[in-house]
Amino acid sequence: MIETGWIARFSTFCIRRRAAVVIVLGLATAILTYFAALVEVKTVFADMLPSSHPYVKVHEKFADTFGGSNMVTIMVEADKGDIFDPAILEKVQTLTLELRKVSAVNPFQIISLASKKAKEVRASTDNIETRPLMWPDVPKTEAELQELKAAVVRNPLVYGSYVSTDLKAALITVDFIDRLVDYGVVFKEINEMVAKVKDDRVHIHVVGDPILYGWVNHHLPETFHLVLATAALIAALLFFFTRTWRNTVLPMLAGLISAIWALGVIKLAGIHFEPLVIVVAVLISARAVSHSVQIVNRFDEEVDAIESGHEKCEDAARLALLDMFRPGMLGIIADAGCMAVVALSPIPLLQKLTLLSVVWVFTLSVSAVILTPVLLSWGRHPKGFAHPVNSAPVLHKFLGFCAWVATSRARYVVLSMAALVFGISAFYAFNLKIGDANPGSPILWSDAPYNKDSAAINQRFKGVDRMFVVVGDESAGFVKRTEVLENISKFQRFMTAQPEIGGSLSIADVVPTVNRIMHEGNPRYYELGGNETVNGSLMYLFESVSEPGDLDRLVDTSYQNASVTLLFRDRQGETIRTAVARVKEFIERNPLSQGAYYLAGGAVGVMAAVNEIILSGQIEAIALALFVLVIICSIVYRSTIAGMVFMVPVILSNTITFSMMAYMDIGMNINTVPVAALGIGLGVDYAFYIADRIKEELALGKDAVTATTIALHSTGFGVVITALVLILAVMLWWVSSLRFQAEMALLMGIWLAVSASSALLLMPSMLFVFRPAFVFGQK
Template identity: 65%
Template sequence: MIERIAEFCIRRRAWVVGGLFSLTLILSWFALHIEVRTVFEDMLPSHHEYVQTHEKFKDTFGGSNLVTIMFEVEQGDIFQTAVLDKVRTVTLGLREVSAVNQYQIVSLASRKLKEVRASTAGIESRPLMWPDLPADAKAMAELKQSVLRNPLVYGPYVSKDLQATLVTVDFIDQQVDYATVFEEIRSLIGKVDDGSVKIRVVGDPILYGWVSHYLPETLQLVLAALAVTLVMLFILLRTWRGVSLPLLAGAVSAIWALGICRLLNIHFEPLVIVVAMLITSRAVSHSVQIVNRYDDELELLPVDGDTSRIAARVALADLFRPGMLGVIADAACMAVVALSPIPMLQKLTVLSVVWVSTLTVSAVILTPVLLSFIRYPHGTAHPINCQPAMRKVLDFCVWISLSRARFLVLGGSLLVVVAAAFYSLNLKIGDANPGSPILWPESPYNRDSAAINARFEGVDRMFVVLGDDNRPGLIKGNEALQAMNSFQRFIEAQPEVGGSLSIADVLPQVNSSLREGNPRYLELADGEGVNGSLMAMLDSVSEPGDISRFADDQYANGSVTLMFRDRQGETIRTAVARIKEFIAGHPLQEGHWQLAGGLVGVMAAVNEIILSSQIEAIALALLVLAVLCTLVYRSSMAGLVFMVPVIISNMLTFAFMTWKGIGMNINTVPVAALGIGLGVDYAFYIADRIKEEIAAGSTPERAIQQSLHSAGMGVIVTASVLILATLLWWLSSLRFQAEMGLLMAIWLSVSAFSALFVMPSLIYVFRPRFIFGDLHRMPAAGQSLPSSQLA
């Protein structure tokens, strides 16, 4: 069947090329119109308990797209007209930012921060600094004292040293466009930033806005990587076909993938450009293998009009099976990620599977067909010849595989894998370091985040809900208020939780105000009747939306908002475990607790999904790989043999992630899944060439030598070129891309080592039947099979 496919493609080459390029032109139009953006809702596992709580209450208690802006002075305090005017200008300007939630803008200059006072005229609640700035020094001093008296402001919104204040704003998840919000907020801050006040800004819209901000740099790195690939291929292969055809294969696969995904209405996530480069590297690798095999065949054929066509047909026929198996293995291993309930991973899976599948067209078929058109294929384009040096490396590989050193390679590989596996048990799920792992520690965003966390209770938030939809007024009850208060004291014992806020913090202010500000009464009352009265008084002087941060309109559900100083996976897991411990140890007679909303609540859900599914996903990907190899080679042993390089590359890569503190999160999971297929691609070419030589009558020694000098040459070329190209990503301003580039380089290095040293040694030692056939009919070293047994 493979021979017929190869014969048809070469015989009808004009129609094949014409059809493929026509489709490429059509799809290129769609590829140019694909959306490049981050959609927050795609990151949420919608069926998870925490996400359902988040979706239900985010409009009331705050979503996960909160942006925090800090105004910080170096001398004096913030109670200066010039400083507060900047706060007021930004607060008012935020109303005009795209997708802003008007009811979630909170600052000294908003109506949300109020002071409750009691007088002979009754209870009154008035904004601290709205609508105007303090008119004189006396009014400024009065504002300062009002802040100092209010623990809901002094600490949460004004720093303890009075040198900084916060503005917080939330956005509507369905409407937010991170790049737009990022630019509009930076523009707004730029209008008031004269250098006299340090202004810092953090939040997911800002974080992913930085990703979009660095998109031009990312595209420059892509072009630089392509340039390095072009130069290296030209130097090593010495032919224009060795440069142009692999790059053409990568370009065609990219156009097809992006065009098809645009037709499927799937957008392109900026961070997954690393995955895109990884897949494109596979296109280059497959194409180089075919070009290299084509060149090998040219040396065996006489120069005539059919030389190029025959060499191309042989290359297509002989490499069709390992090439297709590599493509299918990559696609199948990536498809496992689709089992995750996270839409972003599911869409990325579709993009990746489509992209990988296009390699069938762009590399496995198009490259040999185009090679068949070359009229005078002999000769080189420059005098630099690296072939002798690479052959010496391959001679060393042959010597290792056929000498007793092979046992040292196999034994050493086993020890290294076992050690790496045990070390990888410490791999973190979720973010492994403070700040955002997407950006470098010294980036403006991470510096701003550290500065805000140092002065305030914490940038990242989680809300936990207590209530019952069927019990209006439940939050006014003494049991609910006391439960909230006890819960806050319990959870604040965790060092990473900087503080908490609930309606149970507001009522003590009313209680103290009724008693002329006596701090002895700055607590909840003992009796339910008193607390209910305090709640009624607060409600009577509140405007619509004032209580929305703490309870819903019916007082059926109330929130406890927790402020976190970091979003590390361990911090989040500890907090969730402590919350569940408190709930289990303090049962309620009325109402129930619901976990968990806000950014940290959503991240807790994502981390739990990854933690519960990662081991299963890896195991399933390995199983898929084993089944594919078993079906293709009709041997269960094939599945076991080809899992060896996969296990080696993945264990060493996971060990590296553990060592460098790279957590397994929503961004790194796709790279890890694709790496399972990546770890075995090179091994397919080596093993299949050994099988081909054995079938042609070669001895095991001769087969291994031929395989390494033919397919092995392609492995050395592609691995060295792609390793150098991917290392360029270390120059990226995005830490995630830099680390994933280094991770790809390690994967490629280990995969190449496994293919050149481990696989030939393993095959030579164990002589699997799917490669060598009937073991009883194998000749001794130096002998060939009789012609009667070459069927």
């Protein structure tokens, strides 16, 4: 038979010019290796912000004044007794002062019992004065300690906010300049600072995004060790199943070259590598192994079929490239197309991850589809095996069972079971949560130091995570109006009724305090002023005896805008959505005659923006990815039915995986979205190989039963091997200290298992029952 078409000409060219092809690819790999070694592995905060979202715009406008999303909270907890011990108070003071030396710190946003911003206001018939509670010196005598304790208890801005209500812990908060913060540096410097003051008298707990992502960087060495262990395990499993060094080395070489090309290209594009997606990158490189194994198996088939001759291996390599080019490239393009959909998100991090993933996927076309058969053309068909353990008979028995199922009435059972599984999993998939699904950080395990610290702080204080809502107008002095302050106070009471919100802070808390002090501490006067003039006077009195910037976290200098800071005990997606809905509900029911509320800043405000984008775009993204898959299949096979057929295993694998995410309380967040998009492509790769081989055998004149049996025992053999190898390899990541990596590896394992099962049982059963023309139409 004489092959025609551009694929045949391309295959012939690659094999005949194999020396030139290898030299060109070798030079390109050498150059890209240099750049790949320079890739930065880091998390950049600015990349996480969807800058077009109104919440983020509010955050960026007021972050330097009212507090950004990179706030770090440090709790100093007494092991015995309370914190009013000179030795413990000195530790609070030391930490407060040392924080000024930390990189990218905002020195005006360091607040604690030992800072100048923690003040006591006193009034008498003679004058009004303020003095720092514990600055510049720590009280030494018992009388001074008791006086400090009494001052703390009667100060509502400190008691419960910066000193716990049981007096056993003190809080220090510090914010950083978002555009300058480097998580790895901040994490290191703060931990070194804490280590100097930590002893058996206190427990020190530290939380905040710089610390969280610092922990991710801290575990990078372990992550790299897991990458190496995964590569070693894949090689060992390939050697076990294939029993030859050639069939082990060539697929591993394909994965290595794929990684080098991808990392080199993203360095040239100026993109850094996000540490949380390393498991995804490993899986994409593992796909190179998968494609390469398919080509090696097909090469062995062709060698066995061709009569002995001088150009035996060259012809077999050319035929392997010719036969496997279409399903291989179709799988690569489908993976890349489904991943590209994520780039429509306005979040820069997802856009950069998409470019990384698409580039990485397309490198497979070079490292696996082209280079593997070219290198095979120089080799010889192995005459023996490297070890005696032969797993092939067991695997072929399983493949024989799959062929029997697909070609007997059992195929209807498979289709019925698939429909039932789809219905059940689709039902449970609707329980998938958008955003974080558990208290603490889903990136780390629940028993990780960070999550333990978060739980400890939430237990003693009102909440670790913050969101600020701005109340403002263009007119100066807007915040002084009684209507505005009363509305803010009412808003605070309304929001703190939500159990997950432990407390709030605003200028409406300060004015009643000053009013009471001006009336010699009479609690009857703990209320707002009767009019704008009185409120303005009370604010002026407080500001006149304070240091510059003491009110910056509450109001701006012209009193046009005020912040209401809400303290959250967790960042769960449902908690944030409920809070945002309640804010909007309050605004609708309690409109201001002038001015408006603006959502939302702080760590929780930014997360609310990200969750809203994911919630609004996730269904559309999945639908668009499926549409891309249908279009690609329709073009390649010149049939719209082809797209619909290949969409079935994709939808099945997605619903099963999403239902597992819901069952395991894994939320759909900024970290898991790229994994979900990649999974759409993963759900169809194996099906392409099986369907294409059945189509090929039918075109050679085989009947449907014979064509299906041959396809499963040949191409299906490669599917079983690669599926088993990759599933076992990704399961190794379950030991990772990063919960996110472990759970994503598990999901990838599920995706691969469903994909392989669909390709071996569901796809041939569907083709045998419905006999679509794009497979059965050519003779």
